[in-house]
Amino acid sequence: MKKVKYLVYGAVSLLTLVTPACSDFLEEEPLDLKTDGQFWTSDTDAESAVNMVYYSGVPYLYGGRNTGWQPTRLMYNGLLSGLFTDDKKDGDFSANMETMNVTFQTVANEVGEIWREPYVSINRCNVIDKRLPEMVASGIISEERKNELLSQVYFFRAWSYFFLVKEFGCKDGEAQDGGNGGVPLVLEPYETTDPDVINQPRASITAVYQQIEKDLLAAIDYLPNKTFADNGCRVTKPAAQALLASVYLQWAGYPLQNTEMYEKAAKMAEAVINGTAGHTLETSDDSGENQMSAFNKVKNDKTSKEIIYAIEYEQSLNRDNPYINACLTNQATAWTEDDGSKVFATSVLANMYHASDYILDSYVEGDVRIKEKNFFFTTYTSATGKEFHCNQYDNWFWYEDYAMINSKGSSLNFPVFRLSEMYLIAAEALLKQSTPNAAKARSYVETVRKRAFTVNGVLNEGYSLPATITIDDVLTERLHELPLELKIWDDIRRNRLYPQLQSDNSLKWVDITTAQTYNKRDNKSFKENTHMLLWPIPLSAMERNPNLSQNPGY
Structure with missing residues (x-):
């Protein structure tokens, strides 16, 4: 540096x-x-x-x-x-x-x-x-x-x-x-x-939250109403709205339980969803290894209009994304081609944020997010065509070929807020506000979930969603949609709920x-x-x- x-x-x-x-x-x-x-x-x-x-x-x-x-x-x-x-x-x-x-x-x-x-x-x-x-x-x-x-x-x-x-x-x-x-x-x-x-x-904890709200409302008044990419990867009005929606949601839950904030959380998230900045959800053109799924677009395309805010990294300017060291187990440092040369030059490698089987098993067949090389991966094919097998599910969302092969820092940005999360914040808040709007909450979860089961415009037959959703449905969808974006503890903390894998591989969220x-x-x-x-x-x-x-x- x-x-x-x-x-x-x-x-x-x-x-x-x-x-x-x-x-x-x-x-x-x-x-x-x-x-x-x-x-x-x-x-x-x-x-x-x-x-x-x-x-x-x-x-x-x-x-x-x-x-x-x-x-x-x-x-x-x-x-x-x-x-x-x-x-x-x-x-x-x-x-x-x-x-x-x-x-x-x-x-x-x-x-x-x-x-x-x-x-x-x-x-x-x-x-x-x-x-x-x-x-x-x-x-x-x-x-x-x-x-x-x-x-x-x-x-x-x-x-x-x-x-x-x-x-x-x-x-x-x-x-x-x-x-x-x-x-x-x-x-x-x-x-x-x-x-x-x-x-x-x-x-006072309330005074701190009030100051956060004051700062973000002031920021919203003057920040440009553009997408992250269109604003040169700088803070935007939707980014401040997204942060404030998260603030209201956490404020409404534990430890304060100021439930009046649920209505504010829903409205602020909807301000992003319905805003005119140009944010849109990516779609999956193919779920195979051509990396044209919605989630590979979010990962690889720094101009993606789904990204509301991200930590920007660029290896050529000595701003390296450090998550490249956590994308594979150390086993991969020993992978060699037929001529004896190493596949990856890097030597510092460990899956230090390995998703447990309780998460992985809870995905439903047909969900693009659990398919190979979306969030996770189990096989890798080298430039010579040789196939290697991981000894567990590793983190594709943090993987970058150039960085691994050349032992360089990754240039992948790290998403902080995506549009899909705004739908799920709104859904949770609408379910929990004093006068719940379950139908609207369901429509927001449906938007996110259908996207995850749709490839080339075709909805997979594995898709389903209950007629009446509960907080279990919302929190499970958040976990499936944002597994590697470091959100899970906030979800657990504000709800005091913890997921338990059931015999049918669904998740039931129970008192922690x-x-x-x-x-x-x-x-x-x-x-x-x-x-x-x-x-x-x-x-x-x-x-x-x-x-x-x-x-x-x-």
Whole structure:
């Protein structure tokens, strides 16, 4: 990676990511370290500051990991659920997930980063929020330009706070000191090291959600109403709406159970579905290995209009998608051609996010999503035509030929929001709002499910959907539609429901306190461990900030 310089206090990181065109990516171009007064003197400075936040905070955590052999930070929740496993088990973290040995000591390093990195991004956003109005007052940028840039900043600040409140937020009164259950709510830049200023206590969890909502509504007012690709792979109005729909849905569920938010979640998701930006669902022209299924288009086509927002990667610019290391088991590093040459040059390879059989077996025959080389794969044919067999279902959605053969980083983007998810958010919210609209909810699930069973315009005979759907149908569809997009733990957390595979291979979602939890040693379960639905506040953070109180159960 190229060297990145930044100021921690009083100024923003000076990483410049220029060129809004998607094809040119967000290129890194470090500037010399300047004083605060030297930096905020041009439109280029303002844009450089905003571009920097695209790869800090939650976007950073998508790729952050200890080593190439270990899961990325955002795989942690799926591993804790037991629905996904780390076959390599390199280091202590994955073992702790299997034994449910989660304390602030055992997960200190991993949890420390998922607490720290969002606040790094938040402080950068706060600096920009303060400096841009000053640049308007000085005549450096226009009011319109300020709003254009701040709308992006508010998106990322909201995203960081949403991540933090999901991972660490409990009900007010449930923290160990009986105080607030949110996270410190900081909206001004840290321009001092004075502990009385920077050591903020936990805010009310409702106040944190309200600030997230405020930021996203402000962003929606000014962001362009375009698709992700048409906007140069930058934040759009539909992206902010999609994030806010997710926020409302989580806000409505546990731990707050503010059920009034279900109606807001449905309306915001429908604003994307019915919007005029141009988002559409991909269709499957063929389910074979020509990669023209809807899900291969989403994977391979950076201009796909189904993608609402994605983490953008480009190997040629040293922005590598790290999920290439998790697409196959290590067995594949030993595959050789008939002449003895290795099929893949890469040596760091492990299926560290392996979907369990409980997920794989629950797909219905005829569903394109479980067919070979859509989300998963079991065979690989090399350039010479030699066929190799995986020893399990591996992750095709993260696989890229060029990267594997040449031992390079992958350039595949990582989808954060897709249009199909908006249909499923709307369906869940419509089922759970005070006056349910089951018929409309069913129509949204039907749209997603029919797409998954349709090839070349023909609906597979295996397709079915009950006349009246339940939350089981919606959550199962989410799991089948988004298996490798790291959504499962949020679904479990807000509903307190856990999937159980039935004798007919359907999934029944039951109370997590009574569920049989998969892939845990010694029959461990969440029955006595519901506190693990949240991570502990890291000890390092509590040592630095004595005003923090620990989450319940830790």
